[in-house]
Amino acid sequence: MAGTGSDPDLPGQFILDTTINNIPERWISERIGDWFLGCHPTLPVIRLIDEKGQAAGWLLGYAIDEGGRLLQDKDTLRVNNLIDGGESCEEEFTYRFGGRFLTIFAGSRWPRVYLDPCGSLSAVYCPHCKIVASTTNLIPYDDLTNGRVDLARELGIPYTNAMYPLDLTPRYHIFRLLPNHYLDLSTWQSVRHWPSGPIQGMIDVEKAIGIISAIVRRNIAAVTKSIPTYLCLTGGQDSRMLLACAKDVANQIELLTFSLSDDDVTTIDIAIARQIGKKCRIRHSVLPPREPTPEDLKEWMNRIGFSTGEVRGWQGCTMFRQADPAYARLYGVAGGLGRAFWSREYAMTDTVSPERLLDYCRAPYTRETLEAARQWLDRIPFTNASPIMDLFMLEQRIGCWAGVWPYAYGDDPGFTLFPMCHREVITTMLSLPAGYRRSGNLMRDIIQHEWVELLGWPFSEPIGSLKITLPVRRLWKMAGNVFRNPGSIIGGIGNQRPGGK
Structure with missing residues (x-):
């Protein structure tokens, strides 16, 4: 059983503990002072040292430095x-990097854990x-x-796309560390470190496009220099923006598009991605649909600890293989x-209620x-609804969802990475004029630029x-549904009426 020194199939995962007993067999283990780090062999471990060369901690995962280099396992920084x-040195060090990673300062005057800007290498903690x-x-x-059985039942995971709200997890007294927070290992308190107040400044659009595209280009190039790379291309804006920023290394990537049975969205994705690949002379592969096996469904959810809903990814687990x-x-x-x-529908003077957050x-x-x-x-240092919802999207949707599901995949030596995961990219996007952001033109304009x-x-x-x-x-499809369930059309009409049930 995991957590008792056995060898669970949890690729790319880690544990930091005050005893070695909970580190699974055959995992890599290291020690700094009272802290034992255990990592699955597929997770890169970079050693951190202080000015005197003494062990200060670790950087785990896939970090890209300011020079465009993907750090490698066993590097020392x-x-x-x-x-x-001062204590800000840890935060300043951590947010020099892009990629999917976290830092642990176990041998410092300020023992802390920091996530990357998106929380894309997610972490949970148990204070007691x-x-x-x-x-x-x-x-x-x-x-x-023990498990939060009632909450788990109401969320309906894995059969829904529901998410555990904020720092809650499927188990009592185990909490999720959110993006923009560090965990103080001396008090076991989660502390918000960014933003410390309203996000200042209003950046020029052209300048913002230059900053974002340069960092995304750098992050993509760093990965392609180190490992064969899929760029997961859909019909949407965000993945196409990545492709635009990958223009200089397009001959080093392969476009990858997923297919789910009887799914209109992926049908459109495939058609658009296929034409782009052909026109731009980039290799393009489509993963054909495969019925998920019970074993794969169980493994996918077990690897993420049933911590978030992601129906399409879960049902596509056998296809992804x-x-x-x-x-x-x-x-x-x-x-x-x-x-x-998540913020475009809110005016600055609107109020965000706890209930509204839970609805999301x-x-x-x-x-x-x-x-x-x-x-x-x-704990948010401002009251305006629009930036609150931006922060909520970053910390909930990205940190508590996109930071979790990558653990489901057992790629080796491959890995998952979000090229937009960089503090300067996040800050720049949130500093754009509100009207421009709500227009939805940013990705389109970056594509035009690149x-x-x-x-x-x-x-x-x-x-x-x-x-x-x-x-x-x-x-x-609609006709087939009506044929199989004639009452559904009557019920559907009733639901459209005022007071219809």
Whole structure:
């Protein structure tokens, strides 16, 4: 059983503990002072040292430095000012990097854990056990850490796209560390470190496009230099923006598109991606649909500890096995921040309630969930609704969803990475004029700046013969549903009436 020194199948995962007993067999283990780090062999470990060469901690995962280099397993990095500087040195060091990673300062005057800007290498922690881990799987059960059975039942995971709200997890007394927070290993408190106040300044659009595209280009190039790379291309804006920024290394990537049975969205994705690949002479592969096996479904959810809902990814788990595990996968996660995806409907003077936050999570209103939402709202250093919802999207949707599901995949030596995951990219997107962000033009404008020919295809709309065949297919599907359930059309009409049930 995980958490008892056994050898669970949890690739890319880690545990930080005050005892070696909970580290799975055959995992790599290291020690600094009272802290034991255990990592699955597929997870890169970079050693951190202070100015005197003493062990200060670790950087785990796939970090890209300012020079465009993907750090490698067993690298050693020096952290300046740990001895003579202030506590901000840890944050300043961490957010020099892009990629999917976290830092652990176990041998510092300020023992802390920091996530990357998106929380894309997610972490949970148990204060009374004094354990930090990638998922709840690695934390042993005791009388205080049993499952939140009632909440889990109401969320309906894995059969829904619901999310555990904010720092709640499937188990009591185990909490998720959110993006923009560090975990103080001396007090076991999560502390918000960014933003410390309203995000200042209003950046010029052209300047913002230059900053974002340069960092995304650098991150993509760093990955392609190190490992064969899939760019996961859909029909949407965010992945196409990644492709635009990959123009200089297009001959080193392979476009990858997923297919789910009887799914209009992936049908459109495939048609657009196939044409782009052909026109731009980039290799393009489509993973054909495969019925998920019970074993794969169980493994997918077990690896993430049933910590979030992601129906399409879960149902596609057997299909994903057709991809080459030696390839890195690049996804366009975080682009929604640039077009105010969760905040566009809010005026600055609106109020955000705990209940509204829970609605986004598809979570019930319980004493526990409402308290988690209230506490989160109380700790935000501003009251304007629009930036609150931007922050909520970053910390909930990205940190508690996109930071979790990559653990489901056992790629080796491949890995998942979000090229937009960089503090300067996040800050720049959130500093754009509100009207421009709400226009949704940022990704389109970056594409025009980097590779204008990619605007020759619509975003997520049928092309070619699909303009005719998809509507016909939808009508046939609707007719089949009515035939199988004649009462559904009556119920559907009733639901559209005022007061209809």
